Amino acid sequence: MAVGRESDMAPAGDVLIAGAGPTGLMLAGDLAAAGVRCTVLERRAGELNLTRAFGVHARTLELLDARGVAEELVRTGRRVRSLRLLRSVSFDLSVLPGRFPYVLITPQYETERVLAERALAAGARISWGTELTGLEQDAAGVDVRVRDAGGGERTLRAAYLVGADGARSTVRRLLGMPFPGHAAVRSMMLADVRLTAPPREAPAVGAVGDALALVVPFGDGWYRVVAWNRHHQAPDSEPVRMDELRETARRALGTDFGMHDPRWTSRFHSDERQVPAYRRGRVLLAGDAAHVHSPVGGQGMNLGVQDAANLGWKLAAELHGWAPPGLLDSYHDERHPVGRAVLRGSGAALRAALVEPRALRAAQVPIARLAAGFRPVARRLAGAVSGIDIRYPAPPGAHRLAGRRAPDVPLAGERGRLYEALRDGRFVLVVAANDRAVTYLATKRWADRVRCAVAGGATRTTALVRPDGYIAWATDETAPDRRAAAIREALTRWCGAPAEFPTHERRA
Structure with a gap:
């Protein structure tokens, strides 16, 4: 059957996502919650009660907590507070900071169910039995050819396409991208x-x-x-x-x-394997479509969900028209090094486990046991595997906290925590109690993108937390005028040009 002519193109929304696995469903939920129309294309005719991935790590659980669904998923599985290396060496996950110092063992279909329910409730569409067969892009969007279960073909038009369609990604193949x-x-x-x-x-x-x-x-x-x-x-x-x-x-x-x-x-x-670039024009790759690696450590699904968390708010900012220059390109800049590190680390662990000479294997055990028993090393291993210690690049001279995971600090003046405040998908400007008057004028001009929260406890640091739970910017400045100016500069850099003040406020 011939593909529909351009005049027959079916509307699909602002973003098309290929693949209804955890990566695609996480991204669909984030986009829909941000008011972006999106459709997930899945060649399977329906949900399958099979699974490969089964471990949900601490950082992924934090990201799900920031979306209000972590506790539901935790109820489906078993909490494991240590991970075993080799046959007689394990390291302790209970040393991790935060609310989830463990790996959750639960079938992948439970993770997919929770994410699908969230995405659908937010307004995303999932088109089952729809196979992506071709794509073309131009400066304004992407035309995607699809075939339904009955063999009918049509063309969908979207502003962006995200390939989250696994290790054998059709999107990656159609782009002609290498997968070395x-x-x-x-x-x-x-x-x-x-x-x-x-x-x-x-x-x-x-x-x-x-x-x-x-x-x-x-x-x-x-x-x-x-x-x-x-x-x-x-x-x-x-x-x-x-x-x-x-x-x-x-x-x-x-x-x-x-x-x-x-x-x-x-x-x-x-x-x-890993693609050299996570973006080509208006097409982006995420999850196994962008990177695959050894199963040691159980990081694959987690890496994809974290890709989606990084990408979702940036795509939404681009489509809503306030993304500062280079924001969407920063998806590759931040996530590609993370994927490369996991690929190298898990590969090295696998090769160590499968090394053949018995004497060499025997020598590894006391060394590994000693390392795992040394608390700083054990904490570093736990932080790497769990994703807790992921840090994104920060510009020269940035605050020491910039690019780091934001801790789930309690908030004063309202019942809750930082990750609860992140659930509406906006930046959160975390300030000390005496900073509210200073930040009032700055934050209300970005009200659709930023909310202000007062940190509980004694702190002098002001921090701007991104929607994906990483610290965009921070300052220890205490002088009110200089702090206010720095806040306005950071909001402009990260959240785009501010909305104009209403007329009566300009006069004031």
Whole structure:
């Protein structure tokens, strides 16, 4: 069937998002909540009760908390306060700051459900059974060709297109963008099973050079098993046999925990790849469409959700007409280095776990155990894997807090916390109690983009917190006039040109 002519183009909203996984759904919810029309295109005909990802890290939970849905997701899973490295080394997540000092183990479909419900409630559309088949862009927008489940084709027009359609991204392919890298590990086995004798500690992790196994509880009687057998590197199309799964687990963990009754199995290979640029014109890439890496640390889904949190408010600012120059380009500038760091770190951890000479593996254990037991090192490991320590670049001479994650400080004068104040999608200017008069005129000119909140406790630092929970700017200036001038300058730089004062205020 011929694609519709330009005059027949169906309206789709300001942003089209390819892919209804966690990345696409997070982005759709953020855009819709900001008043941006958006449609998610998903080639699956409906939701599937299958999952690959199962760990939601602390920083992702904070971002979901800033959207009012973290507690609902937490209720679906199990909190794990330590992560195991190798077979006998673990590090403590309870050292992390914030309300979520753990990794939440829950099936990916629960994360998708929570994010889909939020997106739909905010006004986003999800078009199931819709496959993206082509795209063209110009200076004003993107034309996207799609095919529905019945074979009908049409063209949709949008201001921007975001490819959140996974490692085999159609959007990336249609753009002709390279995806350089290599296969990190082949023939990984996945299975959801029942266990006769569940492990006492969860998750259970083991690696012995020629075998690797991970057993994670979902909390409902089902367990996810991830296993790798160096001696059987089968293609992804080959079914997973339970006898191989059990035997691999016994080699890596010393037991197979009585695995039985699999409800789902799959085989896949894990690559380490990243696109050179996250943006090309009016098309952007996020999540696995932009980067894939080793599964060690369970950071993949989290990385994509955090991509979406960074991108959403910037796209909304661009579409609402107040984005300062370069804001949308900063999506690549900030997120590409984060993706590269995760790719390198998880890859190094995987290679360490699978190193073959037994003597070398044995030597790793005391070194790793010593490092994990040294509190500063353990805290750094926990901060890296959880995403808590992500820091974005700040300009020379910026305040020491610029680019850092904003802590969830209590607010005075109102019941709540900073991350509750972020739930309306605006910047939050956090000031000391005696600063309200100083910031009044500055903030009301940006009222559609900024809200002012008074920090609880004694503080002299004034901070402008971005909608994604990172500190854009801060000052310790105490002189009222200089502080007010600095605030106005920061608001102009980050939130665009201010609205004009009403006539009566100009006269005043």
